[in-house]
Amino acid sequence: MKFRATLVELACMRQFSCIIHTLSKLSKTCVLRICDDRLYFIVPEDHSIPHRISVWCILHKNEFFNSYVMVGDGEKNEIFLEFSSDMLSSSLNSIKANSNVLSLKIKLTHKVAPCITLELALASATGSQICTHDVPVLIIPKKEWDDYKEPTITDYNVSIQMPGTKIVKNIVDKLRKISSKVTITATSRGTFSMLGKTTSASIEVHFKDLIVKKLRDAGLKQIPFYGCYENSFSFDDSLNIIHTYQISATSPSASVCVEIKKISQFLTCDSINASIMVCNIVADHMLHMSLSHNGFALNYYMMAVEE
Amino acid sequence: MQCVIPSQHIRILVRGLHSLSRIGDDLYVEPTENRLCFRTVNTAQSAYSSLVFDLPFFNQYKCEFDTEEGGKCKLSMKSCLAVFKTPNCMDRNVDSCKIEIDKDCMKLSFQVHFIQGYTKNFFLSVSENETVQLKYNKDEMCNKISILSKTLSSALKHFRANDDEITFTVTSETARLKNYFQNVEVSDQKVVRTSLSLKPSDFELYEIVLPGSITFALRELRAVCTFAELSNSSPLKIFFETCGKPVIFSVRNNSIYEGDYVVSTLPPEMMTGERPHRRSQLSDVVSTVPSTSAGTVNKRRKLTAVVEEPEPSVHERQALTNKSAVNRSSSTSVPRVSLVDIIKYNDDQRSTPQSKMNSPNPQPSIPYPIPEVEPRVNDVPEFPPDDINNECIEMICDQVEELTKSQADRIEKVFRYCYSYSADAPMVFDSDEILCNASNVGIE
Numbered sequence: 001m002k003f004r005a006t007l008v009e010l011a012c013m014r015q016f017s018c019i020i021h022t023l024s025k026l027s028k029t030c031v032l033r034i035c036d037d038r039l040y041f042i043v044p045e046d047h048s049i050p051h052r053i054s055v056w057c058i059l060h061k062n063e064f065f066n067s068y069v070m071v072g073d074g075e076k077n078e079i080f081l082e083f084s085s086d087m088l089s090s091s092l093n094s095i096k097a098n099s100n101v102l103s104l105k106i107k108l109t110h111k112v113a114p115c116i117t118l119e120l121a122l123a124s125a126t127g128s129q130i131c132t133h134d135v136p137v138l139i140i141p142k143k144e145w146d147d148y149k150e151p152t153i154t155d156y157n158v159s160i161q162m163p164g165t166k167i168v169k170n171i172v173d174k175l176r177k178i179s180s181k182v183t184i185t186a187t188s189r190g191t192f193s194m195l196g197k198t199t200s201a202s203i204e205v206h207f208k209d210l211i212v213k214k215l216r217d218a219g220l221k222q223i224p225f226y227g228c229y230e231n232s233f234s235f236d237d238s239l240n241i242i243h244t245y246q247i248s249a250t251s252p253s254a255s256v257c258v259e260i261k262k263i264s265q266f267l268t269c270d271s272i273n274a275s276i277m278v279c280n281i282v283a284d285h286m287l288h289m290s291l292s293h294n295g296f297a298l299n300y301y302m303m304a305v306e307e
Numbered sequence: 308m309q310c311v312i313p314s315q316h317i318r319i320l321v322r323g324l325h326s327l328s329r330i331g332d333d334l335y336v337e338p339t340e341n342r343l344c345f346r347t348v349n350t351a352q353s354a355y356s357s358l359v360f361d362l363p364f365f366n367q368y369k370c371e372f373d374t375e376e377g378g379k380c381k382l383s384m385k386s387c388l389a390v391f392k393t394p395n396c397m398d399r400n401v402d403s404c405k406i407e408i409d410k411d412c413m414k415l416s417f418q419v420h421f422i423q424g425y426t427k428n429f430f431l432s433v434s435e436n437e438t439v440q441l442k443y444n445k446d447e448m449c450n451k452i453s454i455l456s457k458t459l460s461s462a463l464k465h466f467r468a469n470d471d472e473i474t475f476t477v478t479s480e481t482a483r484l485k486n487y488f489q490n491v492e493v494s495d496q497k498v499v500r501t502s503l504s505l506k507p508s509d510f511e512l513y514e515i516v517l518p519g520s521i522t523f524a525l526r527e528l529r530a531v532c533t534f535a536e537l538s539n540s541s542p543l544k545i546f547f548e549t550c551g552k553p554v555i556f557s558v559r560n561n562s563i564y565e566g567d568y569v570v571s572t573l574p575p576e577m578m579t580g581e582r583p584h585r586r587s588q589l590s591d592v593v594s595t596v597p598s599t600s601a602g603t604v605n606k607r608r609k610l611t612a613v614v615e616e617p618e619p620s621v622h623e624r625q626a627l628t629n630k631s632a633v634n635r636s637s638s639t640s641v642p643r644v645s646l647v648d649i650i651k652y653n654d655d656q657r658s659t660p661q662s663k664m665n666s667p668n669p670q671p672s673i674p675y676p677i678p679e680v681e682p683r684v685n686d687v688p689e690f691p692p693d694d695i696n697n698e699c700i701e702m703i704c705d706q707v708e709e710l711t712k713s714q715a716d717r718i719e720k721v722f723r724y725c726y727s728y729s730a731d732a733p734m735v736f737d738s739d740e741i742l743c744n745a746s747n748v749g750i751e
Contacts, residue, residue: 094464130503131501132502134501
């Protein structure tokens with residue numbers, strides 16, 4: 001088994017370091033699957049039977065690495081490793097902070113125990129210094145490889161492009177203070193809403209005019225759509241629902257209720273330079289957020305919880 | 308003891324105290340005739356630090372104690388830090404700082420003048436009158452290297468915050484920093500091993516006589532770096548020999564300040580990663596080490612320190628024991644800052660600066676009024692240029708016959724202070740002391 005890859009461009013190194021940083025927020029341990037032409041970072045969901053995957057991240061070799069050599073196991077020529085995402089992330093911290101990193105070499109080595117060795121070449125006033133980090137890894141035997149299969153859910157009800165990550169993160173952080181769950185709703189009109197409820201109040205935030213990528217009619221509820229587009233609103237007697245003076249026609253939408261902590265952790269990806277974030281909903285079942293850019297994709301699957 | 312520190316040196320003091328606070332819990336202040344020392348030892352007695360400020364550091368410095376042992380103070384580090392809470396804003400906002408130790412060495416006060424016009428007074432109580440001193444000799448160490456603090460700080464950024472110890476390996480061609488783990492099997496899966504290699508060209512001075520490795524606490528090295536970062540031009544010097552002997556870090560700015568940090572290193576038998584066991588003490592100095600509660604699980608060699616206590620004479624002994632009893636009882640509760648006053652400055656009150664001093668002494672009856680100092684304004688007041696000043700002073704000195712050097716110095720001092728922009732009557736101590744009566748003899 002052999003693996004050796006080099007990153008030379010600062011932007012690629014920064015992107016790589018941000019992706020690992022996001023992974024470290026999502027989970028303590030992570031599985032790295034090394035293939036011929038790409039890397040996968042996989043996080044299985046704990047305590048779930050059958051094994052579900054909660055994070056699936058793909059990095060294409062050509063977009064990140066200058067050189068990429070691997071010799072794997074088995075007919076598929078792949079390597080599966082398990083490591084602590086925290087350790088890898090803290091080793092890569094210096095890339096974000098300093099701008100004097102010339103190159104990053106990632107190698108699979110065996111120093112008493114199998115490790116991923118990160119070699120950072122640093123520019124200094126008088127030549128270069130080398131900093132080496134050895135992150136211990138666990139090699140996953142071939143018989144367990146089937147546990148880490150790509151989730152293949154395609155029957156989403158709504159697929160909508162999300163508004164700016166920073167704004168959504170801001171709102172989620174504020175909603176986090178009042179409730180531990182959030183209901184995400186997306187409609188065919190291009191509206192994305194987040195609802196947080198407590199016993200005495202409920203707060204709903206709507207983003208409108210977003211691009212709807214896909215809509216599957218079957219299984220969608222016809223929910224009367226309350227649009228809070230105007231500033232005026234009022235509470236009804238039970239202080240449960242915010243009415244508006246404008247009730248638009250009913251529109252097909254799908255919603256799902258998930259733990260707000262998970263969304264908040266995923267939104268630390270705002271440091272990653274990415275073009276599109278898409279939200280896919282399987283009504284009342286699953287929320288799938290996906291961040292993609294040329295060269296990589298980060299998918300996060302969250303199961304619905306009871307309201 | 309009284310001294311005044313000008314604004315350009317405040318950041319040195321603040322940074323120095325902050326870096327000492329990262330080492331030990333008690334601050335030992337020792338003023339002598341020509342310098343002021345701040346020292347500390349950590350609880351495990353494996354690190355000692357001494358900051359010495361020489362006369363050029365201060366605007367004014369006066370130290371007079373009755374006994375040779377007087378003036379030594381031991382304070383709680385926390386209370387000192389309360390004076391200088393925010394180092395960054397202190398750099399910009401403080402105009403001058405006056406440190407005063409009273410005759411009995413019971414109280415140490417800081418009077419901090421801010422540029423906005425107000426003053427904060429801090430009165431810290433002294434818990435004991437003792438100091439700590441370690442004998443060490445930098446020149447005895449055969450390996451000497453010198454590195455810019457910026458290079459070292461950026462190298463240390465690669466190590467985790469929770470890495471305890473670091474191994475420094477030197478050969479004639481390379482120098483390597485590695486994190487070191489005790490109690491951990493080499494094949495343990497739980498740690499990331501980091502290693503950074505430097506070349507001799509990264510150092511300002513690289514003299515290695517005895518190649519080898521030393522291991523010491525990263526925490527102390529980071530404390531050294533917080534102080535060393537102050538000066539970009541003068542590099543940090545490191546003196547060491549072999550494992551087991553202490554490593555000395557020295558930060559110096561010629562004749563203004565000198566900071567020495569002595570950190571003990573792991574002995575050779577620990578370096579091979581064997582199971583830890585109790586070690587023998589380093590017997591450099593005859594030790595009268597006060598027993599500390601911490602340090603049972605300390606694997607490192609203890610630096611033995613000499614604790615000097617003032618030797619009281621027979622009568623004073625009783626008074627002292629009473630005092631020290633009082634001190635001890637008050638020091639069970641952490642001596643905190645006892646009083647903070649904020650005095651607002653108004654321009655019209657400047658003419659009676661004496662009344663603004665927070666001193667318990669009654670106003671002495673002064674036969675001649677103290678000359679009024681110009682109220683401070685933000686722009687520079689016009690005063691005669693220096694060369695005219697010098698000429699006047701020389702003229703006066705020439706005319707007076709048989710002027711001794713000290714008298715001439717005094718006269719010069721008086722005139723300089725009156726004309727100096729930073730002269731500030733309340734800050735000038737002894738401003739109520741009459742140097743010489745007005746000589747209007749012969750004038751009708």
